[in-house]
Amino acid sequence: MKKHLDLYTLCLLLSATLSSLFSQNVAINEDGAAAHSSALLDIQSSTKGLLAPRMTTLEKEAIDPAAIGLIVYDINENDYYFYNGVGWSVFGQSNQWWKIMGTDLANLNTGNVTIGNGAGEQKLHIFGNAKITDSGNSDGKLFIGTTTTEEINAANYSLLVGGSGIMTELKINLTANWPDYVFSDQYRLMPIHELERHIDEHGHLPGIPSAEQISKEEGFFVGELQRAMLEKLEELTLYVIELKKENEQLQEEIAALKAKIHADEQE
Numbered sequence: 001m002k003k004h005l006d007l008y009t010l011c012l013l014l015s016a017t018l019s020s021l022f023s024q025n026v027a028i029n030e031d032g033a034a035a036h037s038s039a040l041l042d043i044q045s046s047t048k049g050l051l052a053p054r055m056t057t058l059e060k061e062a063i064d065p066a067a068i069g070l071i072v073y074d075i076n077e078n079d080y081y082f083y084n085g086v087g088w089s090v091f092g093q094s095n096q097w098w099k100i101m102g103t104d105l106a107n108l109n110t111g112n113v114t115i116g117n118g119a120g121e122q123k124l125h126i127f128g129n130a131k132i133t134d135s136g137n138s139d140g141k142l143f144i145g146t147t148t149t150e151e152i153n154a155a156n157y158s159l160l161v162g163g164s165g166i167m168t169e170l171k172i173n174l175t176a177n178w179p180d181y182v183f184s185d186q187y188r189l190m191p192i193h194e195l196e197r198h199i200d201e202h203g204h205l206p207g208i209p210s211a212e213q214i215s216k217e218e219g220f221f222v223g224e225l226q227r228a229m230l231e232k233l234e235e236l237t238l239y240v241i242e243l244k245k246e247n248e249q250l251q252e253e254i255a256a257l258k259a260k261i262h263a264d265e266q267e
Contacts, residue, residue: 052080060088174223179231182238189238205232 025035028043035042043050057076066083074081077100081088090100097109107113112120116127134140143151145162154160181187190198190206204210207228214220 172223172226174227177227179227179234182231182234189235189242192239207231 025037025039026041027033027035028041030045033044052071052073054073054075057074060072060074060081063070063072063083066088068083068085070083072081073079077090079100080091082091083089097107099106099108112123112125114120114125114127116125118125118127132140132142141151141158141160143154143160143162146154146160147162150160150162182189195206198206202210209217209220209225209228
């Protein structure tokens with residue numbers, strides 16, 4: 001009879017303990033501290049963590065029904081997911097502004113994305129500097145307003161702009177073979193009659209690409225064309241200096257002839 005009484009007493013104590021346990025906040029820790037009043041479950045540790053259920057993406061998607069707020073760790077995506085009532089979202093995506101789409105990070109909001117301290121005025125507004133570098137399998141290219149076909153054709157270029165541009169200054173870093181050689185004593189200036197013949201035969205200045213060539217190559221290099229145009233300008237300067245010398249010589253000869261005629265008339 002006493003054994004039955006002890007067993008009955010133990011059951012009462014266990015029932016009272018469980019009732020007390022589930023009616024209050026629960027703490028799991030190593031120092032016996034009470035749970036915080038705002039938490040049903042308060043876990044504290046400096047050596048251990050909380051391990052969520054780990055499963056594959058297929059296993060995660062197969063949970064049906066899934067409770068709103070259900071948390072699992074996707075071992076294929078290597079990230080924590082929670083169920084938002086419609087589908088599975090990575091932690092931090094409850095508002096659906098940012099979303100993982102395959103290997104891409106997509107922004108789905110209808111406003112602007114701002115980097116830095118300021119109010120965005122465009123779809124992407126950066127307050128500060130931006131840098132694109134070539135590392136690993138990245139080629140460090142920047143494409144603006146382009147199509148895939150244009151990007152393929154511009155494989156050898158770092159910047160491709162499918163449209164016009166406006167700027168306050170443009171610097172072309174081209175220093176090699178700058179046309180100061182035109183003013184060297186060793187430079188052969190094409191005689192005027194040869195220049196005239198070249199223009200008659202080809203319809204453009206020597207060293208300057210023709211309209212047909214520019215059309216065929218779909219444009220021209222600004223730095224190279226500037227160099228070629230400066231070369232022609234310096235050659236033109238030499239032509240002008242040469243014509244000036246010839247004109248001065250003719251003026252001297254005319255003055256001499258006038259003086260001789262005047263002297264003959266005085267005799």
